[in-house]
Amino acid sequence: MIRHIETEATRPARVVVLGATGFVGQDIIRHLNESGIEAVAISSSDIDLIKPESVEKLRGAIRENDSLIIVSAITPDKGKDAGTLMRNLTMGQHLSAFLEEANCSHVVYISSDAVYADDANPVRETSCCDPSSFHGLMHLVRERMFAAALQKTKTPYLILRPCAVYGARDTHNSYGPNRFLREGLKEHKIKLFGQGEEKRDHIYIKDLSRLVASCLLHRSQGVLNIATGHSISFFDLAEMIARLCGNGVEIEGSPRANEVTHRHFDITAIYKAFPEFKITSIENGISETFDEIKRASQG
Amino acid sequence: MIGYAGLSHLGIVSSIATAAKGFGVIAYGEDAALCDRLNRGEMPFFEPELEELLTSNQSRIHFTENPSELSRCDVIYFALDVPTDENGVSDLSSLDKLIERVVALASNGTTLVVLSQVPPGFTRKLAGRIERLEAGRSLQLFYQVETLIFGRAVERALYPERFIVGSSDPQLQPPPKPYLELLSAFDCPLLTMRYESAELTKISINMCLVSSVSVANTMAELCEKIGADWSEMVPALKLDKRIGEYAYLSPGLGIAGGNLERDLATVVSLANEFGTDDCVVDAWISNSRYRRDWALKVIHREIISRAANPVIVVWGLAYKQDTTSTKNSPALFLIDALKPFSIRAYDPQVVLSGDVGSNFFQTSSAIEACRGADALVIMTPWREFSSVSVAQIRDAMAGRVVVDPYGVMDASACARAGFSYFKLGSPSLGSNCD
Structure with a gap:
């Protein structure tokens, strides 16, 4: 379900991680640093995506040809209500306004398996997206917001949908x-x-970070679920x-x-995209x- | 005299079978070199018993690259196989050109029969075209369902279960005498119906087959998980008259070969055009793609997750036994998904050419492929493979994993020899992962 633009692994010039102080963002930064890939961490204290002025600040912080990883979101433990949904969508709206005119080399959105219908077993990238929670709905709407924005600049866009992450x-x-x-x-x-x-399927945070890095190296685009398959x-x-x-x-x-x-996952797409990846x-x-x-x- | 236009698998098999029934046959194809080979009794592909059948009937059949020779025929079949793309969508352009060329040369009173795989509505449209082209000649057009099976084509062509023939109106247009004489020679029931019914009958037959296979695949997967064995259950199902002893109940690695995929694509396309419900067809297609990767999942779980740089042996490249066709072959999908790893392959008939990958190597014998390998995967159930002993395999291989979706090997013997053994529809033997 994903296509590698770079068939041979090619190091990105620079990677910017939005949402870099969260659990997932932190580990991605750690892994990129360990892999010798230049990574810039941006957190909500640097740029608060809820605020309209964040669009201008993003323009100042993100360079042309940067690879961008979007992890920023208000997580369900901080709110599961409609208000949280709307704040998350406002963040998405501001990001979209930035993406419409940006010239990133590659954009990776860390979404969630919550976008799928609860009975979509085994879950594949082609499974029906019918979220039962505001959290899933938020991710699905943001996936599409970013896709529409990036379509304008023809920027390669990857959506990753991990199952529950632990670490x-x-x-x-x-x-x-x-x-x-x-x-x-x-x-x-x-x-x-x-x-x-x-x-349930649970993915180890280090596997998620390794897969994110692999996708960056290949400028992969499309949709990929991240799970163990077990x-x-x-x-x-x-x-x-x-x-x-x-x-x-x-x-x-x-x-x-x-x-x-x-919930079970069919992870054939991971096997095909990254045959040598060991989960x-x-x-x-x-x-x-x-x-x-x-x-x-x-x- | 019976004519055939189009010398692909369907045309070659059907024309030889017609000659075998005692009729004189002229078989036309554009490729002069192919016609020469066939006139010398050489087959361009492997199909059991076909070369022998040609040899014994060579005096009654003539292959020619000259279409005008077909003007001597009372009945002309259009028998070119219609190619499909990776989504099963037909490309009718070659058939259209062939028909155009041959219709122009057909003599007055000739019966034209479409045997190629065409979508519903094709023949009636063609009848309209022919009416405009016939210019005073009286040409009659029929559609005849072909139900050849790769690897069993000779048997199916010589002893058909029935003929299904479509005409513009079955009451007003019965098959003319020469066509009826030919059909009668096969001594099987003849069912006549309108063009559209006949065209859709062929698709319906294939939908029934896909439905049965999808049931087998769905239940076989459950068997693998809960400790049941599908092969123990199948005889009970086949004794149910509503299912029947010839039902397609063998689980497989997805639908392959091209013909069933074409009919699935046609039904989806028609349902889309006419607004009918095709959810079940989507589910069959999805299940087929899912099961195609069964072996890949086992290999990742049992080999790649554990061994660095494993050597994997693939026995069988054809999409099924007794054919050289690799159209949508699960083996090729598997090999493509394992490109970074060392793959050694063997097939009794198929030799892959082109860019298969630098880690791919094809051997000339089954056991040679196994030397020092970590895992053996049997992707096509060629009879030859069951004659290789488990002891030979054990002695040749370094690893102890056999992935045998179709149950070619003796599962117990494999387990006794220390192999972890994996088969469709059965609990695995000796796996560390269950």
Whole structure:
């Protein structure tokens, strides 16, 4: 579902990351720095995309032929309501106004698998986009806003739609690996919705950053889902984390409020776009994350 | 005398089968060198038993690059295979030119029969064109459904299950005597209907086949996950009279070969034009593309995620056994998706040419391809492969992974030999990933 403009890996002149202080943006910057790719971090404290003057500031900060990665968004943990949706869209509107006249070499938008219908199994890039949340709707609208803006300048445009991302530096407390690790380490108890029957795919943050870098090197365009292709239940995930934490971490179910839904990904498009890419298994990713959290707490 | 215009697979097989029924045949094609080869009894492609059939009927068939020879024929078939693009969309331009050329030369009273794969509506439009072109000659036009199967074309051509013939009006236009004599020689039921019905019947047959295969693919995937074995279940399904013993229930690696893809594309196009519902057809196409990559997913999960620079062996390049056709062959899609890795391939009939990649190497024997390899993938179920022993494979290979979608090898023997074994519709044996 993506096409490489550069068939041989070609280092971009400079990469600008918008939303660089968030969990995902930070790790992308880390990876680009480690890979020797010049990366410029721009956060909301540098340019607040909610404000109309952000358009002019973006013009000042982003050069012609920069590769641009857009991660900026107000995340669901800060609001899931219509107001948050509208603020996110306002940010998108200002970015679009900038993109319409910019001459970036490549634009990568980090969207979300929330754009897909809840029952789109297995999820592929061609699956029906029918978001059930404002968060998914926001991403879908922004994807299209940017596409329309970039069409005017014929700038190569890539949309990445990751599943739930985990890693040691995640500040969000959403249901899944990060919360389970915190609960396991601090409270010695992991709390599940229902009995944790739902199966989900979780991608390790370092895999996401590596894939973003690979896409930059090839100036890839199109749509690509980012997932492992292997979904596990929240219960199995909790058990995995409980084993790592040791000390008899308890897994506690709760009365089910919502019906059980599952999400699986068909990641053939990753295999085809990056045949040599090795995806980190959930076992190895969680283990690395656990070790990193432990090291950070000891250091 | 029976004439054939268009010397691709359909025209060559059909003309030889007609000669085999005792009729004199003139078969016309533009390529003089091809006509020479055929007149010498040489086949331009592999089709089981066809060369022998030609040899034994050579005296009754003449291949020629001169279209005017067709003027001696009572019946002329247009039998050029219609090529398709990667989306299954037909290119009718060559057939149109052929028809134009031949109609101009046909004698008064000739029966013209379209055997090529044409979309519904084609023959009636052609009848209108012929009416304008015939200039005093009395030419009658029919459409006849072809149901040849690559690899079984001789059997299908000599012993058809039935003839389906379309005419402008089946009540007013029965097949003329010479055409009827030819059809009668095959001793099978004859069903006549209007052009559009016959054209859509061919597509409907293929839709039924795709539907069955899609059921098999969908259920086979579930089998792989929940520990059921599709091959154990199929005999039970086939004893159900509503399904039947000849139902297409073998799971596969997606629809290939070109013909079914063409009919799927035609139905989608017609549904779009006339506003009819085609969601189920979209689902079949989607399922076909999904299952095409089954082997790629297994290889990534079992080999590429674990081994650095693996050597992968691909047995079989044709889209199915007993044919040299590689149209939409799953093997070629697989090889393309594995370009960075070392691929050794073997096929009993197909030799790939052109840019397959610098890491691709084709060997002259199945076992030679296996030497030192990490994984064996059997993409075409050629009979020859089942005669290679598991012990030979084990001795030749360095790795211990066999991906055998069609179950060519003995699964238990592979597992006993220490291989991880993967087959469509069955739980894997010996995998570390399940």
